[in-house]
Amino acid sequence: MREGEMDPELYDFRPYRDRPVLEWPDGKKVAVWISPNIEFYELDPPANPHRKSWTKPHPDVVGYSHRDFGNRVGHWRMAEMMSKHGFPGSVSLSVAMCQHLPEVVADANARGWEFFSHGIYNTRYSYGMDEAQERALIEDSIRTVREATGQVIKGWLAPALTHTPRTLDLIAEYGLSYTCDLYHDDQPGEVHVKTGRLISMPYSLEVNDHYGFFVYNMSPREYADTLIRQYQRLADEGGTVMCIPLHAYLIGQPHRIGPFEDVLKHIAADGRAWITRSGDIADHYMQQVPA
Amino acid sequence: MTLDSAYLDYPLRKAGMDHDHYSWSNLFAREPIAWPSGQGVAVAVIINLEWFPIVPEDKPFRAPGHMVTPYPDYRHYTAREYGTRVGFYRMLDALMRVRARASVAVNGAIAERYPQIISDIIEAGHEIVAHSTDMNGTIASGLPEADERALIAASLGTLERVSGTRPRGWMSIARSQSFNTPRLLAEAGLAYMCDWVNDELPYRFATGAGSLVNVPINHELSDRQIVTVQQNSADSYVQQMQDAHTLLAGEAVRSGGRMLPLNITPYVMGLPYRIGAFERLLAYLVAQPDTAFHTVGEIADALGE
Numbered sequence: 004m005r006e007g008e009m010d011p012e013l014y015d016f017r018p019y020r021d022r023p024v025l026e027w028p029d030g031k032k033v034a035v036w037i038s039p040n041i042e043f044y045e046l047d048p049p050a051n052p053h054r055k056s057w058t059k060p061h062p063d064v065v066g067y068s069h070r071d072f073g074n075r076v077g078h079w080r081m082a083e084m085m086s087k088h089g090f091p092g093s094v095s096l097s098v099a100m101c102q103h104l105p106e107v108v109a110d111a112n113a114r115g116w117e118f119f120s121h122g123i124y125n126t127r128y129s130y131g132m133d134e135a136q137e138r139a140l141i142e143d144s145i146r147t148v149r150e151a152t153g154q155v156i157k158g159w160l161a162p163a164l165t166h167t168p169r170t171l172d173l174i175a176e177y178g179l180s181y182t183c184d185l186y187h188d189d190q191p192g193e194v195h196v197k198t199g200r201l202i203s204m205p206y207s208l209e210v211n212d213h214y215g216f217f218v219y220n221m222s223p224r225e226y227a228d229t230l231i232r233q234y235q236r237l238a239d240e241g242g243t244v245m246c247i248p249l250h251a252y253l254i255g256q257p258h259r260i261g262p263f264e265d266v267l268k269h270i271a272a273d274g275r276a277w278i279t280r281s282g283d284i285a286d287h288y289m290q291q292v293p294a
Numbered sequence: 295m296t297l298d299s300a301y302l303d304y305p306l307r308k309a310g311m312d313h314d315h316y317s318w319s320n321l322f323a324r325e326p327i328a329w330p331s332g333q334g335v336a337v338a339v340i341i342n343l344e345w346f347p348i349v350p351e352d353k354p355f356r357a358p359g360h361m362v363t364p365y366p367d368y369r370h371y372t373a374r375e376y377g378t379r380v381g382f383y384r385m386l387d388a389l390m391r392v393r394a395r396a397s398v399a400v401n402g403a404i405a406e407r408y409p410q411i412i413s414d415i416i417e418a419g420h421e422i423v424a425h426s427t428d429m430n431g432t433i434a435s436g437l438p439e440a441d442e443r444a445l446i447a448a449s450l451g452t453l454e455r456v457s458g459t460r461p462r463g464w465m466s467i468a469r470s471q472s473f474n475t476p477r478l479l480a481e482a483g484l485a486y487m488c489d490w491v492n493d494e495l496p497y498r499f500a501t502g503a504g505s506l507v508n509v510p511i512n513h514e515l516s517d518r519q520i521v522t523v524q525q526n527s528a529d530s531y532v533q534q535m536q537d538a539h540t541l542l543a544g545e546a547v548r549s550g551g552r553m554l555p556l557n558i559t560p561y562v563m564g565l566p567y568r569i570g571a572f573e574r575l576l577a578y579l580v581a582q583p584d585t586a587f588h589t590v591g592e593i594a595d596a597l598g599e
Contacts, residue, residue, distance in 0.1 A: 046313050049301055060354070060435040064471045064489050065513055071311075071492035072510075076321045102307050104318055123304065131297040139302055220524040223534060256514050257494070257538035257554070 004195070006168040013171070013185060014194055014203065025190055025242035026291065031277035032241040033234070034284045035270055037090050038160075038183070038206065038248045039081060039116075041107060042097040042125040044070040053130035054165065070125075070252050074100075074107050077255020082114060084260060088267040092116035093281040095160045095183070095248070098144050099123050101151035112152045117280040119183070120144035122162020129165040137167055141177050157282040158183060158204060175199035181285040189243045191288040200294050204281050205244040212253045227262040231269050238275040244284060245276075315476065315499050316508075326550020327495055329596055331586035334546030335539060337579050338590050339396035339556045340488070340511055341385055342465070343411070345403040346374045346429040354434040357467045358518065359561070374561050378404065381564015382411070386418055388573045392580040394587035397421040399465040399488070402452035403428035412456050421589040423488065424449045424461040435472045442474055446482050462591055463488065469513060476501040486594035494542075494553055496597040507594040509553075516557035521568070528563070528571035535575055543584060553593055554579075 004011035027034050046067050048056045057063035085092060094111055096118045101108050111118070122129070123143060132140065140162075148156050159174045160183040171182060175196035182194060183206035194201040208214055210233050215226040230247060237243040247266075254263055270276050306312040329336045348371045350361045359374065361367040389396050398415050400422050405412050415422060426433070427449050433442055446464070454460040462485040466475065469489040476499060479487055486496070486507040491514070499508040513519050515538060520531045535556065542552035556575075558564075563572050579585060 043312075045306070051297065051301065059470065060472075062435070062471060062473060064466075065469050065491060068490040068492035068510075069513070075319060075493050079320060079322045099304065099307050102309060103311070105309070106318075106320065123307075127301065132301075133296050136297060136299075136302055216524070220526070222520075222524075222526050222530045223537065224530075256512070257541045258515060258534040259537075261537045261541050 004168055004171060012195055014187065014192055017192065019189075022190070022242075025288070027242070027277045028287065029277070032243070032275040033238040033277070034244045035090075035234070035276040035278050036093050036244070036246050036281050036284060037085060038095050038246055038281065039078070039092045039111070040095040040121060040248065040250050041078065041100055041111065042070060042073070042095075042121065042250070043100050043103050045124050045126040048124065048126035051128045051130055054128050054163075056126040073250060073252030073255060074104050077251030077253075078107055078110070080255045080260050081249065081251045082110060084264055084267065086114055088264070088271045090267060090271075090278055091280050093158075094118045095121040096148065097121055097123065097125050097162070098147040101147050105151060108151055112154070117157075117282045118148050118152055118154050119156045119158030119160065119281065120148065121160045125163050128163055129161055129167050129170065132167055134169055134173075137169055137173055141173055145177065157181060157285060160184060160206065171201060172197045175201040180289060181281065183246075183281070189237060189240075189245075191244060191284065193294060200289065202285060202288060204246075204285060206246045207248055210246075211248040212250055216253055216259075223259040223262040226259070227266050230266045234266075234270055234273070234276070238273065246281075315501070316497060319497065321494060322549055324495075324550075327596055329551050329586065329588055330592055331588065333586040334551060334584040335542050335582070335586075336551060336553045336588040336593055337394075337539075337556060337585060338509075338511070338553055338588055338593055339389065339394060339558065340423070340465075340590055341382065341396060341398045342425060342557070342559050343378065343382060343398050343400045343404050344374065344425070344429050345378070345401050345407060346371060351430040353430070353432070354436045355432050355470070357429040357432050359559075360429055377559065377561025377564055378408065378411070381560035381569070383414075384564050384569045385558065385560060385572075386414060388569065388576055389420075390418060391573070392576045392587075394576065394580065395419050395421070395589055396587070397423050397463070397590040399423040399425035400453060401425050401428045401431070402449040405452050405456035409456050416457060421463075421591050422453060422457055422459070422461050423463040423465050423590060424453055424484075425465045426467050427452070429467060432467045432470060433472055433475055434470050437472055439474050439478070442472060443478050443481075446478055450482060450484075462486065463509070463594065465489065465511065476506070477503045480504045480506050486591070488590060495551070496594050498597065507597055509590050509594050511555045511557050511590070513557070515555055517559050517563045518557070521562055522559075528568040532571045532575045532578075536578060539579060539582065539585070543582065546584060551596070
């Protein structure tokens, strides 16, 4: 990006109308990927001068234990349901999970899920990092996921969505192919970087379960209905990507997982969805569309 | 501002949790738990019965539901009192109709001021859980340890004196603790607490002064979260609890006992236009197979040693 400029020039302006048709495998209309955020929040993290980790003095018992619910309870409920209906996950991973709770990481790996980095912990932020620190974070992510799962990460979702002006250039330099941090489109697209090739992968804040429940205050059934509407529209338009970003501590709650299952059933039965992983979407797009 | 190099040090990055209170455990890989009723789903009704002084102290923080306007805040003071005088009795009657025993998380000040309520709770067979002194009795880091110890002792002492029984369980205001709280609760002889929401079954929690049981009273399922914070209707709340029950009943068949905590607030769910929905929920739950009402204390005891 152009640091300090009013327009960061992250990408070219390309209006939605009159674009070349984007084809998905087998004539499918919409690439659907589910992104479970598998995160570790620290009970007593060090302070980052640019952002507080917890809104309350440590220990933030509800904040911390709510997140911990995801790894003890929610993940297993959510993962079983995804596998039952044929949905793999593309995991936004706090990579320290590989050390703290390798059982959860191994379960996701065994289900054929993809991993990309969401930082070390969701309580450590990139704000204020110098280039050497940010390189250490990226190298740690690549190494940790490879050692724990055998996978080479292709994507990035910044830890707690905290960035520096260098992040996109650096992840491209390290050979990553997609970022989930840009929300300007329903299709993948090129991102301006100094070296290599980086695309933006449509993720979503709007239909993220966190937004659904805590920004828009939806009931579980309203959230399920929202996802179905989002899916219907993107499938009608075609050549689109739909991401369902989830947190096991939210969607894995007992009053929410049942209505969510109706969404999976709906998409699986519809027939127009390429139900896949973010890395597969990136590979397919980059092959089909020259840089 | 550049970050200190220590920001990229991770001294606790190792197997397990980043504290010593409990080990990580997968809910679905545990020995099944059995409730005293032998039923699969234990419904735990826990009512927060609270007294809000009209002068908030904000030490260490102002409790949710506390005064809002400049002094004197008649509207919030009296609206909370409405819950205690009226809404709570609607709840007691609703529980009596379905013969359900519940747990009531009571401020010490309620016992001090309204001993009649304590008699009515005991007469109905409900359990009293200690819930601080009054709604100025919040806990968080920054509260001196001696003050916190005194607060816990005052709450337990008052409730024991008025009810005749020392409470075995504790629920903090807003489930907020300091780093000292679990140890101080164990030192005070409490058997269980209700503050950590990381699980759906009771589990053992180490404190440095012996262990106690944590019974997770899921805040996500509370009327405060669903109705007050998320502003869903009482009907939607009922639907959500029914959906939760369906899910848990299915899991209970495969994995052993499950718990559905119904954490409700008299000044929220006890209002005339909401209580009917809650009564409908109770009638629904009492009619479900493999389901029984249990107190939080019974649920804590089911864990065993």
